[in-house]
Amino acid sequence: MEKKENFPLAILYPLLDRMGIGNGAERLQVSPLAGDGSQRRFFRLHLPGGRLVVAILPPADDAPGMAEARSAWFIGRHLHGAGVPVPELFAFDRQSGLILCEDLGDTRLYDLAGDGAVPGGENIWQYYRQAVRELARMQVRGGQGFDPAWCWDTPRYDRALMLERESGYFLQSLCLDLLRMDVDRDGLQREFNAIADEASAAPAGFFLHRDFQSRNIMIKENRVRFIDFQGGRPGPLAYDLASLLIDPYVALPPAVQNGLVGEYLQALHTYMEYDPERFRREYHYLSLQRNLQILGAFAFLGYRCGKSFFRPFVRPALCSLRTLLAESPGHEYPVLSRLVENCLQKAEKYDI
Numbered sequence: 001m002e003k004k005e006n007f008p009l010a011i012l013y014p015l016l017d018r019m020g021i022g023n024g025a026e027r028l029q030v031s032p033l034a035g036d037g038s039q040r041r042f043f044r045l046h047l048p049g050g051r052l053v054v055a056i057l058p059p060a061d062d063a064p065g066m067a068e069a070r071s072a073w074f075i076g077r078h079l080h081g082a083g084v085p086v087p088e089l090f091a092f093d094r095q096s097g098l099i100l101c102e103d104l105g106d107t108r109l110y111d112l113a114g115d116g117a118v119p120g121g122e123n124i125w126q127y128y129r130q131a132v133r134e135l136a137r138m139q140v141r142g143g144q145g146f147d148p149a150w151c152w153d154t155p156r157y158d159r160a161l162m163l164e165r166e167s168g169y170f171l172q173s174l175c176l177d178l179l180r181m182d183v184d185r186d187g188l189q190r191e192f193n194a195i196a197d198e199a200s201a202a203p204a205g206f207f208l209h210r211d212f213q214s215r216n217i218m219i220k221e222n223r224v225r226f227i228d229f230q231g232g233r234p235g236p237l238a239y240d241l242a243s244l245l246i247d248p249y250v251a252l253p254p255a256v257q258n259g260l261v262g263e264y265l266q267a268l269h270t271y272m273e274y275d276p277e278r279f280r281r282e283y284h285y286l287s288l289q290r291n292l293q294i295l296g297a298f299a300f301l302g303y304r305c306g307k308s309f310f311r312p313f314v315r316p317a318l319c320s321l322r323t324l325l326a327e328s329p330g331h332e333y334p335v336l337s338r339l340v341e342n343c344l345q346k347a348e349k350y351d352i
Contacts, residue, residue: 006030007043011098012055015091019100021047030055038228039065044103052103053090060096067152069097072230074150076101079207079232082141085134085225104225110214113250125256129263131217131224132241136267138226139237142207148234157208157235159200166289167192169296174314175339178299179346187335195333198285199236208235213247237274238283242290246320248298248313284327291321303352314352318344 007030016028033042033054039062043055056072058065073092080086087102109131112124148155171188175181209216209232216228241264245257252260261283265276294317302310318340325337346352 007055008057008096008098011093011096012045012100015093015098015100016047018091021051040068045100054087054101054103056099056101058097064152066097068230069099070094071150071152071232073099074147075229075232078146078150079138079142079226079229082138082144084138084142085223086229087225087227104218104220104227107219108215109217109219109224110249112219113214127217127219127224128244128252128256128260131244132260132264133267134224134226135212135240135244136264136271138209139206139240140268140271142232143205143234146207146234151233153231154233156233157204157210157239159196162196162199162289163192166293166296167196169300170292171296173296173304174299175343178303178352179343181339181342181346183339184335188339191333191336195285195288199282199289202236202238202282202286204236205234206237208233209240210235210243212240212243214244214250217244236282236286237268238279238286239290242283242287246287246291246294246324248294248317248320251316284324284329288321288324288328291317291324295321311352315344315347318347 027048029046031044031046033044035042039059041057041059043057045053045055047053056069058069069092073089076086076089080088087104090100090102092099109124109127112127154161167188171183171192175183209226209229211228211231212226216226218225218227241261245252245260261280265274265279268274268279295314298310298314298317301307302314322337322340322344325331325333325340331337
């Protein structure tokens with residue numbers, strides 16, 4: 001149980017007053033909740049009458065954390081108003097960045113999928129189908145009226161971000177810092193540019209979550225609910241779907257991935273017309289971009305930051321990237337393909 005003195009009660013009480021539950025607030029209980037890669041702190045508030053609310057608090061005196069909290073507040077309220085299944089946000093303190101929101105419980109799609117194993121049983125597929133249908137709603141409806149001024153990081157997902165924070169992240173964090181690889185920088189840069197050219201050709205006026213994976217999908221009352229949307233920005237459709245389907249935490253079989261792409265396209269058709277063949281081509285290149293980003297993040301968080309949870313997923317993510325590269329039209333990325341093979345060999349040799 002978290003001691004109350006470790007939580008900023010002087011900030012909390014006025015927010016509870018705004019919610020109309022000031023009476024009896026002194027009897028509340030505060031329990032810490034675990035986070036993943038975030039520096040934010042999460043708490044469950046046990047309020048009078050048995051009501052549960054989650055409190056999210058950025059690090060003190062942290063300008064990026066405050067900007068992220070502001071984005072969470074504005075983006076979350078926008079998505080909720082658009083009918084997207086995100087938690088309801090109740091109150092926000094602009095000075096501390098403290099947010100109070102609906103408690104969605106503790107069950108994630110990841111947990112139901114068997115802690116990273118290939119999932120089985122009808123229930124899990126029900127939730128995946130539900131997730132891709134609601135994803136289409138979030139992307140289209142959430143993109144309508146979205147204000148890029150709400151974004152705390154970058155105002156859009158574009159080619160520059162792909163090269164710096166995805167392929168560049170992969171090269172620096174995994175290949176150079178972790179695996180100490182000798183690389184053909186010029187050859188890699190040509191191929192990274194070519195992949196980004198293809199990926200950035202997709203229309204990018206939709207809402208992009210950018211971390212849409214099984215650990216950011218909660219299950220409450222048999223419905224999917226989406227969290228960690230504060231990094232959202234305008235972007236292309238296929239990226240978030242790729243994030244979910246190539247998610248290394250849950251090794252979805254190829255046939256299941258293909259079926260869910262079809263389910264998604266059916267749902268998308270209820271909101272807008274989009275050429276399925278064009279979408280599948282965009283999906284391939286945006287999957288490559290996402291896979292590169294995953295590997296950079298897992299290497300950085302797992303080894304540079306010491307978050308051991310991410311380490312077992314480096315090799316599965318490398319295998320996923322190898323598969324995607326083998327499926328590329330014309331197999332046109334030989335430098336990157338050889339590098340991935342070498343990364344796998346070195347990762348296995350050093351038990352990474």
